[in-house]
Amino acid sequence: MAAESVSSWSTSDWLILSVAPWLTFMVAGFPFAAASIHFQNNSWPLWHLGFITLAAFQSRNMINALVASLGPWLAAPMTLAAASLMIPAGIWPQSESVVLMALFGCWTLHPEMALQGLCYSRFVEDHSKLQEASRTQSLCGTVGYALAPFISGVVFDFGGWRLTASCQAAAEISLIMVVWTSPLVRKDWQRWKETARVDSQPALRRSGTFLGKLPKKVLVPGLLVALANLGSNWSYMCEWMTFAIYFRDEHNWTNTSAAGFFQMIGDVAGASLLVAAAKLRARYGRDESSRMSCRMFDQPHHLSWLLALWFLLNLGLTMSDLTLAVISQTVMGTVYVFNVQYVNEMNMSLAQSDSATYLSLQFLSQVAFGIGCSAGGYASLAMYESLGRLVPFYAASAISLCCMLIYAAYFLLRGFSLPVEGQGIGVQPGTKDQEPEESPKMSSACGQPACTEQATSQPQV
Numbered sequence: 442m443a444a445e446s447v448s449s450w451s452t453s454d455w456l457i458l459s460v461a462p463w464l465t466f467m468v469a470g471f472p473f474a475a476a477s478i479h480f481q482n483n484s485w486p487l488w489h490l491g492f493i494t495l496a497a498f499q500s501r502n503m504i505n506a507l508v509a510s511l512g513p514w515l516a517a518p519m520t521l522a523a524a525s526l527m528i529p530a531g532i533w534p535q536s537e538s539v540v541l542m543a544l545f546g547c548w549t550l551h552p553e554m555a556l557q558g559l560c561y562s563r564f565v566e567d568h569s570k571l572q573e574a575s576r577t578q579s580l581c582g583t584v585g586y587a588l589a590p591f592i593s594g595v596v597f598d599f600g601g602w603r604l605t606a607s608c609q610a611a612a613e614i615s616l617i618m619v620v621w622t623s624p625l626v627r628k629d630w631q632r633w634k635e636t637a638r639v640d641s642q643p644a645l646r647r648s649g650t651f652l653g654k655l656p657k658k659v660l661v662p663g664l665l666v667a668l669a670n671l672g673s674n675w676s677y678m679c680e681w682m683t684f685a686i687y688f689r690d691e692h693n694w695t696n697t698s699a700a701g702f703f704q705m706i707g708d709v710a711g712a713s714l715l716v717a718a719a720k721l722r723a724r725y726g727r728d729e730s731s732r733m734s735c736r737m738f739d740q741p742h743h744l745s746w747l748l749a750l751w752f753l754l755n756l757g758l759t760m761s762d763l764t765l766a767v768i769s770q771t772v773m774g775t776v777y778v779f780n781v782q783y784v785n786e787m788n789m790s791l792a793q794s795d796s797a798t799y800l801s802l803q804f805l806s807q808v809a810f811g812i813g814c815s816a817g818g819y820a821s822l823a824m825y826e827s828l829g830r831l832v833p834f835y836a837a838s839a840i841s842l843c844c845m846l847i848y849a850a851y852f853l854l855r856g857f858s859l860p861v862e863g864q865g866i867g868v869q870p871g872t873k874d875q876e877p878e879e880s881p882k883m884s885s886a887c888g889q890p891a892c893t894e895q896a897t898s899q900p901q902v
Contacts, residue, residue: 450487483829513558531607672844674813707774748845
């Protein structure tokens with residue numbers, strides 16, 4: 442079934458589902474292996490790097506709000522504006538203000554949510570194809586994110602920041618070519634123009650929903666998913682912003698390429714495991730015994746386990762043994778990959794084939810992503826410089842634990858269990874909140890999105 446789905450994709454589908462996310466995450470991840478070292482080499486304060494991270498990821502929330510309102514076609518002008526900010530850094534690499542603006546551009550004008558919107562609108566009519574497309578998009582983005590620190594570490598060791606910034610700008614220019622020639626982007630642009638002719642506020646009325654109009658049974662789980670995303674991204678950004686200087690200062694490990702290589706291994710392993718998990722689920726997902734055994738490890742509880750892993754891995758980075766620290770760094774990449782996909786699939790399940798609802802839920806998760814990345818990036822560098830090298834990881838561990846306790850308590854104590862056929866997420870049969878006609882429905886196969894039409898009668902118990 443998956444092979445038939447993939448073979449039916451057009452060239453434009455492949456470009457948006459594979460090449461575009463690969464380039465998008467390559468651009469975003471390229472600075473991490475070398476930025477902190479470049480700042481130290483030039484005696485620039487690390488808190489400046491932390492502040493631009495804070496400003497960039499908070500600004501991305503505003504960009505994502507526009508994407509959720511106007512549509513995924515905004516990926517086109519976003520890529521053009523980002524390139525205009527990145528190119529000067531390859532020309533003037535010793536100018537702190539130029540480097541900061543390039544970093545601001547690559548992290549703010551990041552079209553991930555727009556690409557997800559294009560994927561969702563393209564395959565929304567068939568949930569099996571949508572999940573296959575979404576996982577392909579996540580896989581390719583992960584490969585880009587994984588390769589970025591390794592390649593940038595090699596490039597930085599060979600040619601310094603000038604060559605690093607030039608390669609990053611080249612990747613962004615390639616992304617411009619993919620996005621601007623995509624029929625999916627042009628189709629969404631035409632859709633928005635057509636809607637704008639008859640509605641002065643097309644963003645809020647395009648599909649009849651935005652954050653203020655999300656049903657409570659969708660909004661509350663969506664907020665909890667966003668909270669889990671915040672905790673995960675705080676931890677990952679803390680590690681991403683500090684791993685290069687941390688290994689050099691704490692363990693006297695000066696090989697930037699090697700540090701980037703182990704960062705890459707974790708992400709690639711996560712992508713491989715994600716593909717393997719999908720194949721195993723497709724083969725055994727409908728078996729009753731396997732469904733019961735995976736209940737506590739699937740929607741919505743899988744995010745609780747990931748937060749617990751973040752708690753342990755942050756503590757692992759503080760170990761004096763370099764081997765344990767590197768293992769923790771590597772496994773973090775694997776956990777991050779699963780977090781990205783699980784958050785996306787939770788929002789797809791909650792959206793129940795409504796593109797506007799999906800974009801609204803993704804916007805919530807992206808806001809949490811921005812807060813986690815911006816606050817985590819700034820705070821980790823500030824704490825690293827002023828309070829000690831281990832303090833950022835202790836703080837990230839505590840935040841992961843708090844998010845896990847809140848998320849897990851809500852879904853366990855409020856009766857949120859594995860959804861069953863004909864039953865909305867988070868609704869126990871026979872409770873007063875049972876309103877299947879208003880809540881998203883998922884199949885019994887380990888919480889995967891159902892392809893059937895919405896139930897119109899009470900579920901049978």
